[in-house]
Amino acid sequence: MQQYIGKKPYQSALDASIRDGQLLVGLPEAFRMIHVMERPADFILTFHTHSWYHINYICSGSVCVSAEGKTTTVRAGQVFIMPPIAHQITTQTGYEQIGVDILVTEDARNISKMVQETFSDQAVVLTIPPINRDFRELYEMIRSTTPLDNLMLINLAESIVYHCLAEMRKP
Secondary structure, eight states, X not given: OOOBSSSOOOBOSSOTTOEEEEOBSOOOTTEEEEEEEEEOTTEEEEEEOOSEEEEEEEEEEEEEEEETTEEEEEETTEEEEEOSSOEEEEESSOEEXXXXXXXXXXXXXXXXXXXXXXXXXXXXXXXXXXXXXXXXXXXXXXXXXXXXXXXXXXXXXXXXXXXXXXXXXXX
């Protein structure tokens, strides 16, 4: 039997264009979840908060992220880092993303500490190197649950986090 973190992945019976996939348990320390998701045009996720950091790479489309009185458009090839603060997400065009949730906890590799120290309590938008994976391929990988696909997704998620940390260290 498979165990999931959060809700079980699903494909909406009402709208086949909405896809969510969430990686199974067994992620390295500090990682809460890896998710691959697609949202249709005119999607709204009202203001909410959580106790972890979202690091979301936009594969296609664009999304507007609102936090602390500011709204920023994040486009394909960019990533937004959302700390545990209230935020809202909207899109007129729809978008596809791979996301990484980082827990606010201690871990042997100090990933959480680096993320907290680097991003603190401010939402940040960055451009990082392309992930070189098509969204449909990512979606199939996260749904397949083979050990190799899981390892490749963990590697990709770690790479996104490390690129974000490195980008913030540039002068």
